[in-house]
Amino acid sequence: MSVVDLPSAPADRSIVQEGRSGRLIRAMAVDLQELPERPRSETAKLVRWGAALVLVLFGIFGLWAATVPLASAVIAPGVVKVLSRHRAVQHLEGGIVKAILVQEGEQAERGQLLARLDTTQIEANLGVLETKLFADLATVARLEAEQAGAAEIAFPDELQNNTTSREARSAMAAQLSEFAARATSLQGERKLIDQQIAQLEDAIRGFQSGSEGLARQLSYLQEEIKDSDFLLAKGLARKPRVLALKRTQADVEARIAANASSLAQSRGKIAELEDRRRQTSYAWLEDIAKQSHATRERISDTRYRIAAAQDMLRRSEIRAPEAGTIVGLNTRSLNAVLNPRETLLDIVPTQDRLVVEGEVKPSDRNEVRLGQPARVRVLAFNSRRTPMFIGAVTMVTADALVDPRSGKPFYKAEVDLRQTPELGPYFASLQPGMPVEIFVETGHRTFAEYLLEPLMLRVRRAFRES
Numbered sequence: 162m163s164v165v166d167l168p169s170a171p172a173d174r175s176i177v178q179e180g181r182s183g184r185l186i187r188a189m190a191v192d193l194q195e196l197p198e199r200p201r202s203e204t205a206k207l208v209r210w211g212a213a214l215v216l217v218l219f220g221i222f223g224l225w226a227a228t229v230p231l232a233s234a235v236i237a238p239g240v241v242k243v244l245s246r247h248r249a250v251q252h253l254e255g256g257i258v259k260a261i262l263v264q265e266g267e268q269a270e271r272g273q274l275l276a277r278l279d280t281t282q283i284e285a286n287l288g289v290l291e292t293k294l295f296a297d298l299a300t301v302a303r304l305e306a307e308q309a310g311a312a313e314i315a316f317p318d319e320l321q322n323n324t325t326s327r328e329a330r331s332a333m334a335a336q337l338s339e340f341a342a343r344a345t346s347l348q349g350e351r352k353l354i355d356q357q358i359a360q361l362e363d364a365i366r367g368f369q370s371g372s373e374g375l376a377r378q379l380s381y382l383q384e385e386i387k388d389s390d391f392l393l394a395k396g397l398a399r400k401p402r403v404l405a406l407k408r409t410q411a412d413v414e415a416r417i418a419a420n421a422s423s424l425a426q427s428r429g430k431i432a433e434l435e436d437r438r439r440q441t442s443y444a445w446l447e448d449i450a451k452q453s454h455a456t457r458e459r460i461s462d463t464r465y466r467i468a469a470a471q472d473m474l475r476r477s478e479i480r481a482p483e484a485g486t487i488v489g490l491n492t493r494s495l496n497a498v499l500n501p502r503e504t505l506l507d508i509v510p511t512q513d514r515l516v517v518e519g520e521v522k523p524s525d526r527n528e529v530r531l532g533q534p535a536r537v538r539v540l541a542f543n544s545r546r547t548p549m550f551i552g553a554v555t556m557v558t559a560d561a562l563v564d565p566r567s568g569k570p571f572y573k574a575e576v577d578l579r580q581t582p583e584l585g586p587y588f589a590s591l592q593p594g595m596p597v598e599i600f601v602e603t604g605h606r607t608f609a610e611y612l613l614e615p616l617m618l619r620v621r622r623a624f625r626e627s
Contacts (some may be wrong), residue, residue, distance in 0.1 A: 260277040
């Protein structure tokens with residue numbers, strides 16, 4: 162029996178492990194050999210798709226940058242300030258102070274009556290102007306009726322609606338009387354001319370009848386003279402008889418000529434009278450047109466003066482321009498003469514108005530104008546929760562100012578904030594001195610214009626001689 166030497170236990174475990182590792186490596190190598198190789202065409206296709214996607218994205222971005230407008234604005238730092246000024250209560254024309262209805266320190270509401278001025282002179286002047294206006298309106302109505310040949314005057318509603326006014330009634334009554342008198346005068350003048358024409362026509366008919374009789378008489382005389390000349394040639398008639406007949410013929414012919422002359426003169430006089438009648442009508446209408454034009458001009462002037470007088474009468478009641486406290490009341494002005502533009506009292510506004518005051522760079526001054534819309538961000542508020550305030554530029558200084566701390570020039574601008582319902586709670590939280598950023602809207606530009614503007618500026622400067 163042979164004896165075989167067996168290895169020890171540790172050596173056996175290492176051999177087993179090495180065998181397992183070799184088998185695993187050989188299996189992985191076989192698997193890798195069995196994997197198919199990826200085609201190169203599929204990789205190129207993926208590259209092309211990626212490049213196309215990049216180009217599309219860049220194209221969309223370029224289109225957006227070139228076409229979509231973006232709001233542009235001038236940005237200026239600023240602070241919230243109080244616009245509190247005493248309001249001086251004055252009167253433009255002045256007058257006699259008849260009543261003062263407030264006291265020193267009293268609270269007055271906007272539009273409250275503060276004082277009254279004497280209106281005696283204003284009311285008297287207004288009454289004179291209204292009387293003149295009523296008279297001119299009635300005159301124009303009468304002239305229009307005469308021009309149209311109407312039988313009665315159609316007065317305007319402004320007069321008919323003021324029948325309770327004695328001046329309006331007097332103006333209408335006066336023009337009715339003048340309308341009747343002028344119509345009677347015109348009719349009388351025309352009637353006189355018509356009568357003269359009728360008389361001349363009667364005379365013409367008489368001359369025509371006389372001329373016809375004389376013509377027949379002349380015909381008879383000519384026949385008788387012809388017979389007498391024949392008898393005279395035969396010695397059967399006396400010569401004086403023939404001469405007498407010829408004298409009668411000459412007289413009849415002269416009378417016929419005189420009638421013809423008188424007939425022509427009468428017809429000429431009729432033509433003159435008819436022309437006079439037409440001229441009378443033309444002169445009548447021309448006079449009406451001139452009077453109407455002058456009266457209408459007076460009416461226009463009177464209306465302006467009445468409007469001014471009514472404005473003075475309305476402003477004789479001095480009212481509070483806004484709510485506030487009465488200060489500086491001059492009680493000595495009662496029953497005294499208030500000079501034009503003299504201060505009667507001052508009002509301290511009850512509610513101070515907050516405005517935003519900003520510093521605009523000199524390079525941005527050309528972009529800022531009065532009335533431009535502006536948006537304001539209050540830096541003391543949470544920018545994510547607080548909306549931007551809306552307002553408009555109300556003031557820009559004409560010349561640049563200099564900051565005493567930094568020495569930099571700037572233009573001071575004021576923005577008046579507009580209250581809206583959604584901004585009401587935030588307005589209540591505004592306090593003077595809060596820092597803000599002001600965005601004055603200047604227009605719209607595309608993103609491409611923003612990017613290209615520095616480049617274009619350098620290009621324009623590059624082709625200039627230094």
